Amino acid sequence: MLVVATAALLGASLVTPVATQAAIPSITIWVDSPRLPGAQLYAQIMKGKVNVNVQLHAQGDLVAKVQLFNTVKKGWPDVVFGPPNDVAFLKNPLVNDALQLDALQSPAIWKAFGNGNNWCKLNGHYYCVKNDLAQTVLWYNKTLMTQFGYKVPTTMAEFAAIGADVAKNHPGYSLGSLGDQAGYSSFLEPSQCPLNVAKSDTVVVINSKDSHCTRVATLLQPLIDSGVIDVRSPFDAGYIKDVGQAGKWLMNIGPSWWGQFVLRPASSYNVPAGQVATANMPTWPGESKAYSGEYGGGIYTVSPHSKYPKEALAFAMFMVGDARNLVSVKNPDGSHGAPTYPAYGPGNKIWVQAVAKDAYYAQSIVPALDTQAQLIWGGTKPVRYDANGAWGASWDTEIKQSKDLQKAIDAYATYTSNAATQVGYAVVKK
């Protein structure tokens, strides 16, 4: 009781009154720290035209606070950056804090997203703007692959064959890990395993026994048994030390931000310059398309309580489409531009030019990223329960304990089925 009530009191008192000026529209925006330089730049640019009040908030703060705003009927920020799943929760009529955005800008702009904004399209309407795509591609160490005489795998069968050979001839080298959300975005999701397939606001498909799930377990189990694929989290301190820092990283299927944030930093895997490359996703047997999973990728939502929804949306479009944010803005760490792969087509074209020239990579990582950006599996949908937290709560425990992949998939399905039922979904098998 104390937690809820004191938080309610605190929340109420922390609400910042929106500055009111008759002539100039004013908007309040919430961003996390990677988005802060861009937002501050926007406020500067718009001076005199729109009063932009930038506030720094952790991702996901809105979901925690919006209930309190709803209770006191004030305080909603106009536009907010948050984790992708938020839109399902915010769109719920009982919560009602995600505005339908279709009519606020021209259809041509929506069209320019390509498939980039599919996540935000619910029941045929747009409820958010996708900031960045976290499509998975095959990241590999070109130097080691050449040295070992391996061809970059184009199918999962080839991927598994390399795994078997590594176990025999190059023990200790790794083809990736399964902990956290990595197992899902790298393997289960590209294989179209139905674990969070929301068919509507109240029906979700969760079926760990589907053949698209079991084939993942069958293919990968031998690689887990031989240790080529690790059951730890890719961010586990032990895994980083044993694999990344020890120069034993051969390849793994990872999201668009993998190179910059996981492979490159000296404190992380610390792969030397000139070795990292990307390739398209390997296809699963019998599939014509090589789907990607998605690991992250934030969204902007606009509040229906906003007095200036057009101005609010314009901020989101600046972040995903304007060169001043995408490539020029100076970040506190000295780098320039937006940190992750923009979801908006035209903005994306500007961003990739800079990345394509990055001398850290053995070759341009952009072609594979571009191909896979259009191939993110559309089955995974935003849901009103913590589908991401559930990986740690069920999957991680099971896979570390039994090292049995099918059991881990089942454990996740059981957990999310319960979580989904709890918030009012009907769970179906198909």
Added chain:
Amino acid sequence: MSHGRRQKPKNLLMILMLSPYLLLLFFFGVLPLIMAIFNVPTKSPSNPNGGWHVIKIVLHDFRLVPAAWHVLGFMALFVPLMIFFVVAMSLMLDTDTAPWKKWVRLAYIVPACISGSVAVLLWYVLLEPTLSPFKGVMHFFGITQASQIWKTSNLTYILVFMAFLSLAGQWILIQFGSLQSISGEILEAARVDGCTQFQLATKIKLPLIRKYVIYMGVLVFAGGLQIFVEPQLLNSSVYHGIAQQWSFDQLSYSLAFDNGNFGEASALSLMLLVPSLIGALLVIFKTDMFEDVNFKSPKKLAKEAKKREAAAA
């Protein structure tokens, strides 16, 4: 109380002395309680039409029973460990032979400076086999992976460890303080009668500080039931998902702020109030914890008089 004339100023004084507490009690105890009660039947995603059957929904939540086991397991270890260890240590500290008593006392208070949230980071590093300064010891026992230590099934022990080490020190000092209040004459008399140090501790001192020990038990119990910060921080920033809705308070928090379900959160919070309230009432009315030696209510005096009469007759 017998002099009607003096009653008024005395009452005024009493109200004055109580008012800061009453204000806090009202704004942070009673008012939130009333708000919580009104919140229970409100509409929410799992209870779209509203109504009191939300209590039933909470009781059927798949996370409630695991949370109950976690918290009960935690308390079953934490509460007795605290009481036994703290009492033993403070009694030992009170044997007046130790010349460096002052420094020992200081040593006890130091770990208490590492509060819950900091303790999480500290213990993460200490118990992570790659980072720990004791990794040599861990590797000797075959512990080389974080997953051998940091898993949900071990969390009860880790959290007991964390909470115990950050709280025991200050309680030892408090109980040491209560031992200081024992009259020197009593202790002297016991010594003259040939009491050993051990007998002095167990037969004389311990019964005299019994109330303070019960008091500590109540506070430690209430604190344990409300465990929140440590598992929440572990879950959100160290190992995502390791303590997902691990405790009651976390579940309540998650219902409110992850699911936006204030009705269920309030219902669970009110349920949590029940054991604490029963405990408090038991302590107040069924023990002599709050009995004032110098003051007995007229009712009680009459009751005792009756008892004596009955015994005499």
